[in-house]
Structure formats: C-alpha cells, structure tokens
Amino acid sequence: MKLYAKELLDKLVSEKELKVLETVWNDELKIDEKIERLLE
Amino acid sequence: MSYLEAGYHKPGDKPFTFPPEGVESKIDANLIGIYGRNGTGKTTLLNVLALALGYLEPDREKELETKQVLRRKLQALQENETLEYDFRICRNKPTPVDLRLERGKGQKQRIYLNSKPIGPETLSKEFDVVFLTEDDPRKVITANKGKLARYFMDLGENRLKTLGEALNKHALEIDEFRNFKKDERRLLNESQVHQKTIERDKEKLDELREKMKKIESRDEIKKKLELLNNQEKIESEYKGVKGKHEQLKGKKDAEIIQKIYKERLKLSTQETELNDIRARIVQTCDSLAQYGVTVHSERLLRDDYAEFNKATAEVRRSKKDSMIKIAIVDEMIELLQRHQGDEVVPLIDKPVREALSELYKMKMTLRSDRVFGLLTALSQYLSQRQATVKDRDKIQQKINDLSRDLEDLKSVEDIEKAFVEAEKKYIALQDVLHQDKTKMLSEWDQLRSVKGDSKTVSNELQELEVQVRTEENLKSMCQHKLEVLRENASAKPKYQGKEKGLKALNDTITRLRENLYHWSEILVEKEKRESFAPKGPGFGLANYEKFVGAIGEFLGKQFEPVPYDNRFHDIKFFDIEEETFTTKEDRQIPIERLSQGQSKIATLTGSFKEMGQDKKKIVLIDEIADLDPENLEKVKNTLREKFSEGSLLLAVLVRPTQDPSSRSVEIIGWS
Numbered sequence: 001m002k003l004y005a006k007e008l009l010d011k012l013v014s015e016k017e018l019k020v021l022e023t024v025w026n027d028e029l030k031i032d033e034k035i036e037r038l039l040e
Numbered sequence: 041m042s043y044l045e046a047g048y049h050k051p052g053d054k055p056f057t058f059p060p061e062g063v064e065s066k067i068d069a070n071l072i073g074i075y076g077r078n079g080t081g082k083t084t085l086l087n088v089l090a091l092a093l094g095y096l097e098p099d100r101e102k103e104l105e106t107k108q109v110l111r112r113k114l115q116a117l118q119e120n121e122t123l124e125y126d127f128r129i130c131r132n133k134p135t136p137v138d139l140r141l142e143r144g145k146g147q148k149q150r151i152y153l154n155s156k157p158i159g160p161e162t163l164s165k166e167f168d169v170v171f172l173t174e175d176d177p178r179k180v181i182t183a184n185k186g187k188l189a190r191y192f193m194d195l196g197e198n199r200l201k202t203l204g205e206a207l208n209k210h211a212l213e214i215d216e217f218r219n220f221k222k223d224e225r226r227l228l229n230e231s232q233v234h235q236k237t238i239e240r241d242k243e244k245l246d247e248l249r250e251k252m253k254k255i256e257s258r259d260e261i262k263k264k265l266e267l268l269n270n271q272e273k274i275e276s277e278y279k280g281v282k283g284k285h286e287q288l289k290g291k292k293d294a295e296i297i298q299k300i301y302k303e304r305l306k307l308s309t310q311e312t313e314l315n316d317i318r319a320r321i322v323q324t325c326d327s328l329a330q331y332g333v334t335v336h337s338e339r340l341l342r343d344d345y346a347e348f349n350k351a352t353a354e355v356r357r358s359k360k361d362s363m364i365k366i367a368i369v370d371e372m373i374e375l376l377q378r379h380q381g382d383e384v385v386p387l388i389d390k391p392v393r394e395a396l397s398e399l400y401k402m403k404m405t406l407r408s409d410r411v412f413g414l415l416t417a418l419s420q421y422l423s424q425r426q427a428t429v430k431d432r433d434k435i436q437q438k439i440n441d442l443s444r445d446l447e448d449l450k451s452v453e454d455i456e457k458a459f460v461e462a463e464k465k466y467i468a469l470q471d472v473l474h475q476d477k478t479k480m481l482s483e484w485d486q487l488r489s490v491k492g493d494s495k496t497v498s499n500e501l502q503e504l505e506v507q508v509r510t511e512e513n514l515k516s517m518c519q520h521k522l523e524v525l526r527e528n529a530s531a532k533p534k535y536q537g538k539e540k541g542l543k544a545l546n547d548t549i550t551r552l553r554e555n556l557y558h559w560s561e562i563l564v565e566k567e568k569r570e571s572f573a574p575k576g577p578g579f580g581l582a583n584y585e586k587f588v589g590a591i592g593e594f595l596g597k598q599f600e601p602v603p604y605d606n607r608f609h610d611i612k613f614f615d616i617e618e619e620t621f622t623t624k625e626d627r628q629i630p631i632e633r634l635s636q637g638q639s640k641i642a643t644l645t646g647s648f649k650e651m652g653q654d655k656k657k658i659v660l661i662d663e664i665a666d667l668d669p670e671n672l673e674k675v676k677n678t679l680r681e682k683f684s685e686g687s688l689l690l691a692v693l694v695r696p697t698q699d700p701s702s703r704s705v706e707i708i709g710w711s
Contacts, residue, residue: 011589
C-alpha cells in the first residue's frame with residue numbers, strides 16, 4: 001500500500017519517520033507485526 | 041459506472057458507483073445537467089466518459105500535454121481492473137445515432153455504433169470530444185488542503201495513537217516484570233491490612249450482635265411485664281370491645297333502619313290506642329260527674345288514682361249485695377254453660393237454656409246501675425291504658441337500642457381496630473400468663489441494666505456490615521491484581537531487552553503526532569504563522585516554514601498550466617499564506633486573478649471552431665459553479681445552437697450544490 005502524498009511527506013519527515021508512517025498506513029499488517037517491523 | 045480506488049477501498053468495501061443508489065440512470069435528453077454535492081462522483085463520471093470516448097487516444101496527445109494531471113487520472117482509470125461501465129448515447133434526428141460504450145471488470149472496452157461493433161479509430165473518426173475539466177484554482181486548493189488535513193488527522197489521531205498505546209502496553213509489561221517483587225510485596229501488605237481491618241470489624245460485629253440480642257430480650261421481657269401489670273385493664277378492655285364487636289358483627293345499616301321503621305309503625309299504633317283510651321277515660325270521667333261522682337281525668341292520666349279508688353270503694357260498699365249476687369250469677373252462668381241447653385236444672389226444674397236466659401237478664405238488671413257501670417268501665421280503661429303504656433315503653437326502648445346500634449355501625453372500623461388491638465394484647469397476655477413469672481423477673485433483673493435501643497444498634501450493625509463487605513472487596517481486588525502480576529511475571533515480556541528501541545519508537549510517534557496535528561491545523565487555517573514561537577521546544581516557526589514550503593510545492597504540482605495574460609503558465613508553487621501562485625518563470629499570480637468561467641466559454645467556442653465539421657460532438661463540462669448566470673446562459677446558448685443544427689450529440693454540464701436538503705445527485709435535462 002502506497003503512502004498517500006509520499007512526495008510531500010518525504011520533504012517533511014526523516015527517513016526513519018517515513019518508515020513509521022508507511023508502516024502504520026499499511027492495513028495488511030496487524031499491530032504487533034507493525035511493532036516488530038519498526039523495531040527491526 | 042463503478043470502480044474500486046486502490047489505497048482507498050478496503051476489502052469488503054462497496055465500490056464507487058454513479059449514479060448513486062436511488063437515482064435513475066436513464067434520461068430522455070441530450071442536453072444534461074448533473075447537480076450534486078462534493079464527493080458524489082460527478083467529476084469521476086466525466087473522467088470515465090472522456091476515457092470511454094477515447095480521450096487518451098494518440099490524436100489527443102497535444103491537448104493532454106497541458107493537462108498532465110488529467111492525463112494521470114485517466115491513465116489510472118484506464119489501468120484500473122475494477123473499472124466497469126455501460127454508456128449509451130442516442131439521437132433520432134437529423135440522422136439516427138445509437139452509440140454504446142461498455143467495459144466489464146478487467147476487460148477491454150467494446151464499442152457499438154447503431155448496434156454494430158466498431159473500433160477506437162472509427163469512434164475517433166465519427167465523434168469529437170470537448171472536455172472542459174475542473175480547474176478552478178481556489179476549489180482545487182481548498183479540496184486538496186481539506187483532503188490532506190483529514191489524512192494527517194487520521195495518521196496522527198487514529199493510526200499512530202493506536203500504535204503508541206500498544207507500545208505503552210508493552211513498556212508497562214516490561215516495567216511490571218522488572219518491579220515484580222516490589223509490587224508483589226506492596227500488594228501483599230495491602231491485602232494484609234485489609235484482612236486485619238476485616239477481622240477487627242468482624243469482632244466488633246459479633247459484639248454488636250450480642251448486644252442487640254440482649255436489647256431485644258430486655259425489650260421483650262419488659263413488654264411481658266407491662267402486660268402482666270395491666271392484666272385487669274387489658275381483660276376489661278378486651279371484653280368491652282369484644283361485646284360491642286360481636287353485637288355489631290353481621291349487622292348492616294339497612295337491616296337496622298328497616299327494624300327501626302317497623303318499630304316506629306308499632307309505636308304509632310300504640311300512641312293512637314293510648315289517645316283513644318285517653319278519650320274514653322275523659323268521656324267516662326265527664327259522665328260520672330253527671331251523677332255527682334268526681335274523678336278528674338287529668339289526675340288519672342298522671343297516674344293519680346286516689347279519687348278513682350275512693351269512688352270505687354264507696355260504690356262497692358253500697359252495692360255489696362248486688363256485687364255478691366252478680367258474683368253468684370256469674371258463677372251460675374259459668375256452671376250452666378258446661379251443660380247442654382235441653383238438660384234440666386234441678387231445684388228450679390227448668391231446661392238449662394231457659395235458666396241461662398233468665399240468669400243473663402238478672403245480670404243485666406243487677407248491672408243496670410249507671411255509676412257502678414261507669415266506674416267498672418273506667419277501671420277497664422285504666423287497666424288497658426297501663427298495659428298499652430307498658431307496651432309503648434318497650435317499643436321505645438327497642439327503638440333506642442336500634443338507634444345506638446346504627447350509631448355504632450358508623451364507627452365500626454374503629455371498633456374493629458380497637459378489637460384487633462385489644463385481642464392482640466389479650467392473646468399476648470394469655471401467653472405471658474402461662475409463663476414462669478419468677479423466671480421472668482429474674483431475667484429482668486439481669487437485663488434491666490443493658491443500655492441502648494434496638495434502632496441505633498441496628499443502624500450501627502448495618503454500617504459495620506457494609507464496611508466489612510467493602511474491605512472484603514478491596515482485599516479480593518488486591519488478590520486478583522496479585523494473581524495477574526504473578527501470571528505476568530511467569531512469562532518474560534515480549535520486548536524485554538528492547539526497551540530502548542520501544543522508547544525511541546514511542547518518541548518518534550509522539551513527535552510525528554505533534555507534527556501531524558499542527559500540519560492539519562495549519563491546513564484548516566486554525567493555526568497561522570504568528571501562532572509559532574521562533575525558538576523553544578515543540579513545533580516552532582522553523583517547522584511551520586518548512587511545512588509551508590513543502591505544501592506549496594505539493595499544491596503547485598496539482599495544477600495544469602493555468603491560462604493568464606493570453607498564455608499558459610506552468611505552476612511550481614502555491615503560497616498558502618499569500619494565496620499566490622509562482623510560475624516556473626518565477627512570476628507571481630494571485631489566485632483571485634484567475635477567472636475560470638471566462639476561460640471555459642473561450643475554450644468551448646474555440647473547440648467548436650477547431651473541430652471537424654463532419655464529426656458529431658460530445659461536450660463534457662466539469663464544475664461550472666463560478667459561472668455567473670449570464671455566462672452560463674452563453675454556454676447553454678452555444679450548446680443549444682449546435683444541438684439544433686445537428687452537430688452536437690451530447691452535452692453534460694456538472695455543477696456542485698451546497699444545499700444539504702437537496703438529494704445527493706440530480707440528473708436533469710435542459711433545452
């Protein structure tokens with residue numbers, strides 16, 4: 001799932017923060033899977 | 041027409057459809073107006089129609105160079121495998137046209153002209169499309185800002201918030217695991233404190249219950265002794281009320297009234313009888329006076345018989361012989377009446393019948409003395425009067441008794457209550473009388489010194505019981521927490537050892553949420569430049585300026601080249617503070633300078649001129665909200681003219697409505 005307005009967010013947040021946003025935007029992942037992915 | 045938007049629709053969601061449910065999809069008109077609220081799919085319908093009519097075909101390449109955003113939208117629709125539509129455009133004159141454009145999910149488009157399949161080239165050869173798209177700058181800006189604000193709020197206040205909460209839960213688990221011993225000790229202590237309080241309160245409860253028992257015994261014995269002391273009074277009251285109660289039991293008002301009525305009738309008869317007797321007495325006394333015998337009737341009626349007795353005694357003295365004779369005659373009559381008439385009476389040698397006849401005559405002769413007769417009659421009247429007075433008094437007494445019963449019946453409820461009370465006391469007394477009085481007195485000696493009343497002690501008991509239950513609940517909660525704590529401590533927390541990572545992630549989420557909140561507030565114009573401090577912690581002026589720059593570039597990219605000063609300008613930036621566009625040549629164009637209505641009319645007129653005259657035209661105009669009535673009429677006049685001369689096949693004008701009471705979408709024909 002592509003993050004909406006990614007080109008805008010690219011300019012506003014760090015790479016790490018963008019990863020957080022992309023992960024929370026992904027509805028295919030459950031909450032614990034999101035945490036796992038972000039703690040990797 | 042319907043399709044699913046990738047990145048928007050979730051599994052199970054309903055696709056976008058047009059027209060919405062409840063709106064008729066067929067219309068018998070070639071000049072059509074579609075009115076609807078924002079978000080109802082009007083623009084998408086025009087996009088899909090344009091796509092179906094070949095707007096992405098190579099011969100449109102030049103036109104689309106200036107409409108990159110539209111091109112991207114149409115391409116996205118073209119590549120969307122969920123898109124399906126079925127359009128049919130018909131006209132009867134001057135030449136019949138029946139154009140059908142259909143596409144199923146994941147399939148290619150099929151085109152039929154007058155029921156015959158045709159290819160895109162034929163479509164392009166036969167038909168020309170004029171597509172004037174939404175490009176009102178202010179509307180584009182407002183829509184984009186609103187959409188972004190909602191998106192930022194969703195990211196921050198929904199998605200990141202949920203993630204943050206989950207992270208905190210894990211951090212808490214780790215914390216609990218680490219502090220297990222300390223927490224366990226604290227909970228055990230708490231539980232012990234509650235237990236001690238419970239035990240202490242329960243001891244108090246036992247004492248109070250014992251006290252209550254004594255108070256109740258004391259009160260009971262006191263009551264019994266009071267009954268014994270009042271024995272005579274209770275028994276007499278009981279008997280009195282019982283008598284009255286039994287007397288009235290079963291009696292009814294109506295029965296008593298009926299009886300009183302009957303007795304009154306009898307009384308009336310007796311009174312009449314007395315009056316008659318009185319009249320006879322008065323008359324007899326008056327007659328006696330004629331013979332010089334004075335007996336005053338009024339004295340007799342006052343029960344003064346002195347004159348009467350004196351007169352009677354005098355007459356009896358003078359008539360003694362006659363009286364004896366009369367007595368003998370009466371006895372003889374009585375004797376002879378026992379025999380048959382034809383039997384013979386010895387001594388006189390006459391039949392009984394004759395002898396009786398003579399005896400009657402003799403009696404009549406003996407009684408012929410008037411004074412004697414009057415006094416005898418008066419004596420009879422006086423006797424009658426005495427008997428009648430006696431009867432009358434009896435009746436009067438009965439009436440009095442019945443009247444009292446009637447009065448008593450009125451207060452029968454009170455008597456009933458008094459009887460129940462008296463009976464209760466009486467029964468209780470009988471019970472006490474059967475008990476050992478000595479033992480009772482001995483118990484009283486032991487309990488008389490017990491202080492307090494049952495109501496106060498009962499209240500104290502209730503309060504203490506509630507206190508004990510509360511303490512028991514608190515202790516139970518402590519134990520439950522202890523169990524949970526021990527259970528949690530039995531397994532190592534999932535992210536034990538990754539506390540730093542969790543904290544860093546949580547910090548990132550917190551920071552992002554703050555930023556998203558401010559971005560959203562800036563977009564909806566609740567926060568402006570002056571809201572932010574140049575220095576200091578949190579979202580400051582530098583963050584604001586960074587956002588304004590990024591959003592300006594983002595919004596700039598949403599625009600097609602805009603017509604201004606007789607030529608098109610590529611936009612690279614939109615300043616949300618100044619509401620000004622910056623072109624690629626660094627020219628500044630304030631948003632209010634761009635008048636879209638005029639532009640649409642010019643484009644429409646130009647398009648008709650450029651088109652091949654032999655082609656049938658289809659005109660699609662998106663958003664004519666900003667056209668004033670005069671300009672709108674100009675557009676409509678042009679279209680009417682083209683339709684009547686036969687060069688226009690279909691015109692669809694789309695216009696937004698802000699009226700919340702209207703239907704979501706209305707499709708109407710105009711001419």
